[in-house]
Amino acid sequence: MDLLQKWTDLYIEAGCDEVGRGCLSGPVVAAAVILDDSFKQNLVNDSKKLTFKTRMELDSYIKDNVKNYAIAELPPVFIDEHNILNASIHAMHRALDQLTIRPELILVDGNKFHPYNFIPHQCIIKGDSKVLSIAAASILAKNYRDKLMIELHEEHPEYSWNTNFGYATKAHQQALIKYGPTKHHRQSFRLKYD
Numbered sequence: 001m002d003l004l005q006k007w008t009d010l011y012i013e014a015g016c017d018e019v020g021r022g023c024l025s026g027p028v029v030a031a032a033v034i035l036d037d038s039f040k041q042n043l044v045n046d047s048k049k050l051t052f053k054t055r056m057e058l059d060s061y062i063k064d065n066v067k068n069y070a071i072a073e074l075p076p077v078f079i080d081e082h083n084i085l086n087a088s089i090h091a092m093h094r095a096l097d098q099l100t101i102r103p104e105l106i107l108v109d110g111n112k113f114h115p116y117n118f119i120p121h122q123c124i125i126k127g128d129s130k131v132l133s134i135a136a137a138s139i140l141a142k143n144y145r146d147k148l149m150i151e152l153h154e155e156h157p158e159y160s161w162n163t164n165f166g167y168a169t170k171a172h173q174q175a176l177i178k179y180g181p182t183k184h185h186r187q188s189f190r191l192k193y194d
Contacts, residue, residue, distance in 0.1 A: 001090075003129070003131060004130060004132060005035070005173070006035075007107055007124075007131060008105065009104075011108055012034060012104045012105070013033070013034065013035070013103060013104070013133055014030045014034050014068075014105045014106050015032070015109075015127070015131055015133025015134035015135070015136060015137045016033045016092045016095065016096065016109065016113075016134065016137055017082065017108075017109040017138040017141055017142060018030040018088045018092055019141040020165075020166065021084050021088055022123065022167065023165065023166035023167050023180075023184065023186075024167070024168050024176070024186060025076065025149075025161065025185045026145065026149050026165070026184055027073040027076065027082065028074050028079060028087050028096045028131070029071065029072070029075070029142075029145040029148075030072050030073075030091035031062040031069060031071045031072075031095055031136075031138075031140040032096045032098075032106075032137060033066050033068070033069045033133045033134075033136040033139040033140065034066060034067045034103060035133045036065060036069040039132065041058065041061060041062070041065070041132075044062070044132060044134055044135050044136055044139065045128075045129060045145075046073055046119065046126075046129040046177045047135070047141070048138075049129070050139070050140075054141055055139050055142060055146075056187060057192065059143045062136045066101050066136060068100055068101045068134075069094070069099075070095045070097075070098035071095060071144050072091050072092075072095040072097075073145070073148070074090060074094070076184060076185060076187070078113065078192055079186050079188065080187050081159070084189075085112060087139040089114050092116075093114070093116050097133075102119075104119065104120075105121070105122065106119055106121040106173045107122050107124060107127060107133060108123045108127065108139075109124060109126075109138065110124075110125065110127070110136075111123050111125055112172055130174060133141050142155055149161045149162070149166055153182055156182055156184070156186045158175045158178070159171075159172055159182075159192050160169075160172060160175070
């Protein structure tokens, strides 16, 4: 199924998505993408449906061929203070802040968003597998976060972040039991595994 190039023909649309909501460690990362009308890329899809290699190959294609994009991250300490839903939405707002073109409609993956700068928004369930700009945002956010977690793995190889990217895999949970949490872990998440 082809993804929608545009939700409507009337407005400059920015697609938004975030990644890292369900992780035990690392930041939540969001991206906002404004497509060029001529943007054509059949491989672009929900980042969860793509291999690591395909996603990384699409990264520069997306960045070079969209009108505008931005990526923002918020650290575990912000997540712990504001909760993961608010942190996710705030990260999307931060990404939108960085766009140099002002969107007229914001397309958001999921069902929750806080109003942003009086710009209308549309929440779309599974938007990353329906709308091209949201799918592109999901790829940029996931690639950015994966690269970051691979770098953090160098600091803390015992948690296997280069393969689990901060998600609650068995190896990650066992490392938490053995070594305890790092400053990159979200203290508000259930980190104790007995």
